[in-house]
Amino acid sequence: MKFNILVNEGPYTHQASDSAYQFAKAAVNAGHEVIRVFFYHDGVYNANRLSAPSVDDRDVVNQWVRFADEYEIDLAVCVTASLKRGILSDQSALRYGKNVDNIEKKFQVAGVGYFIEGSIIADRTIVFGD
Amino acid sequence: MDSLKKRIMYVNRRAPYGTVYALEALDVVLAGAVFEQEVSVVFLDDGVYQLRRGQNPAVLNMKDFSKTFGALPDFDVMYLYVDEESLVQRGMTARDLIEVPREDDTDAVTLISSTDLSSLMDQQDVVLQF
Incomplete structure (x- = not known):
């Protein structure tokens, strides 16, 4: 089965991202396909490469990156939601005159339509958040 | 390729202000329209306040x-x-709601009973709750 996943909350405050990660991993290990994980609302904070959790905690950003590397999963953050929350690609940083970019490169920046497209292609769309 | 057309329902359950979910949900509906699916939008629980007539959120910036x-x-x-x-x-009636005229001047805002709503939900391919 093809899954399209939406993460609507940021890391550490809320379990949504952890649950989405566990679900995605379990789905892939059970032979299903995760076609896309899209990050919306505060979910875009999951792409912040400047996150530095303590060493005895899980690293939410990195676990997505490792997962995406291993299974070739498409990770995408919403462009509008991320810009206003200060999650910037190198191109956006340049464009808006900010002296730093902070998107982890494994996440692509896309319009929210990219998520809707995923829900059309997929057999199931699973949303993580309140 | 009508067989590929999906029925997508957006369910708004939160008040328009106080959190960003309602505003960003509307962004999804607008962005998703380009895919020309069978779309409906639902207002449920505090979500009904989103259609309240005479809003003045300017005082909240x-x-x-x-x-x-x-x-x-x-x-x-x-x-x-x-x-x-x-x-x-919430002590409201249809008269408390804004009107959303279609091209033929009929109102797109339609009251629905909980029973009818649940069977409508049952017919959807994708239900996205905000």
């Missing part, structure tokens, strides 16, 4: 985005379903 709902018929969203029970629980 917020934009009144309820006007944008008026554009939805232009994006082929012909039904804005309002859960009647949620409306009654």
Whole structure:
């Protein structure tokens, strides 16, 4: 089965991202396909490469990156939601005159339509958040 | 390729201000319209406040985005379903709601009973709750 996943909350405050990660991993290990994980609302904070959790905690950003590397999963953050929350690609940083970019490169920046497209292609769309 | 057309339902359950979910949900509906699926939008629980007539969020430094709902018929969203029970629980009637005229001047804002709403939900391919 093809899954399209939406993460609507940021890391550490809320379990949504952890649950989405566990679900995605379990789905892939059970032979299903995760076609896309899209990050919306505060979910875009999951792409912040400047996150530095303590060493005895899980690293939410990195676990997505490792997962995406291993299974070739498409990770995408919403462009509008991320810009206003200060999650910037190198191109956006340049464009808006900010002296730093902070998107982890494994996440692509896309319009929210990219998520809707995923829900059309997929057999199931699973949303993580309140 | 009508067989590929999906029935997508957006369910708004939160008040328009206080959190960003309602505003960003509307962004999803607008962005998703380009895919020309069978789209409906539902207002349930505190979500019914999103259609409240005479909003003045300027005093909260917020934009009144309820006007944008008026554009939805232009994006082929012909039904804005309002859960009647949620409306009654909040001491409101249809007269308290904004009108969203379709091209033929009929109102896209449609009251629906909880029973009818649940069977409508049952017919959907994708239900996205905000």
